[in-house]
Amino acid sequence: xxLINTLLYGAERLLSLFGNKxxxxxxxxxxxxxxxxxxxxxxxxHSIYVRQIQQHESVLKHFPRPQEVIQSHYxxxxxxxxxxxxxELLGYAWILLDTYEExxxxxFFVPIPEGVSAWDFDIYLYPKHRIGFAFPRLxxxxxxxxxxxxxxxxxxxxxxxxxxxxxxxQKLGARLLGSxxxxxxxxxxxxxxxxxxxxHLSMKQRSVPTIRAYPPRHYDDPEGNHY
Numbered sequence: 001x002x003l004i005n006t007l008l009y010g011a012e013r014l015l016s017l018f019g020n021k022x023x024x025x026x027x028x029x030x031x032x033x034x035x036x037x038x039x040x041x042x043x044x045x046h047s048i049y050v051r052q053i054q055q056h057e058s059v060l061k062h063f064p065r066p067q068e069v070i071q072s073h074y075x076x077x078x079x080x081x082x083x084x085x086x087x088e089l090l091g092y093a094w095i096l097l098d099t100y101e102e103x104x105x106x107x108f109f110v111p112i113p114e115g116v117s118a119w120d121f122d123i124y125l126y127p128k129h130r131i132g133f134a135f136p137r138l139x140x141x142x143x144x145x146x147x148x149x150x151x152x153x154x155x156x157x158x159x160x161x162x163x164x165x166x167x168x169x170q171k172l173g174a175r176l177l178g179s180x181x182x183x184x185x186x187x188x189x190x191x192x193x194x195x196x197x198x199x200h201l202s203m204k205q206r207s208v209p210t211i212r213a214y215p216p217r218h219y220d221d222p223e224g225n226h227y
Contacts, residue, residue, distance in 0.1 A: 008181075009161045025105055025186040026160040029195065029213055030174040031153050031184040034146045035120075039136030039172075048090065048133055050141035053080040059089055064124065069103050073122075076101060081145065083125075083138040090134040091125035093142050097149055103155070105182040106189055106202055110153045117215060120152040123165075139172065157212040175216045 005026065007030040012024040053059060055074045059082065063070055072093055073080070082092040100109045111117035120142065125135055146154055158165050160179065182192035189211050191203040200209035 005042055011030065013159065018179050021186055023105075023182075025182040025184075027157040027182075028160055028166065028179050029155065029157055029177040029179065029211070030097065030111075030169055031117075031155045031216055031219050032172050032174040034151050034154060035143050035173070036147065040133060040140060045133035045137040048083055048085050048114070048137040050081055050083050050138055053082045053092065062089060063092070065122070067101045072101075072103060078121075081138065081141055083141075084132050085134075089126070090129040090137055091123075093138055094121050094187065095119070095122070095142060095145060095154075096138040097151065101208055105179070105191075106205065107136060107182070108206045109155070109157060110210060110212045111153070112212050112214045116150060116152045117213070118149070118154045120154045120156045135168070153215045177213055177216065180211065183194075 008024065009024055014037075015022045034214055037058075042115075055071070060067070069138055076096060077098065078094050078096045078100075080092055080094050083090040094148050096112075096113075098119075098120060100111075100119040101107075102109060109119060111119045123138075125138075129135075140155075155177070156169070157180070158169060160166075178193060178195035180191060180195070183190045187203065187205060189200075189207075191200040191202075192198070192201075193211065195211060195213075202208065
């Protein structure tokens, strides 16, 4: 994770001793192109199927997330794609074609430009299925869904303390857009980011920063002429 992230992770673990009153989060913002190339060879992964999981299905009870968080995703019009083998859920991924309201901190993430950029989040594979064909099969269907909705890029935020997720996204061609650090103390929240709005101090629940995530070529062009 590097020295700085290791020190921040140690601070985060120490602050966790105070319960939910004090928290520290660091996210990397990344973007990856929506691929038309399959992650799997044609003869692999046929026993795994992917389908959309609806809001009130019983399988949601097995998600390793609080049910109120899951329902908040649906209220944002996010869709959940689940990978199954027979009747067993192997993993899932959430997709939004619009603004995402983060559930760990107070922040809106907006994929830009509207209509050709999406947001993916909470991609999860159950531990025993993390080696095998479940992830590439799931991601192929995520790409297919995004292509059908004219998306060229999908953005996401990844915990700087989750090396496995960072490596997985790098293998998919993800490019770094920036980072954001959040310190939460009770109802107070301080955000320090490498992208606009750079610094934001919230003292009330209704005070929420908005981060707009642009495709990499926007950052490559100082004038932002592509959009």
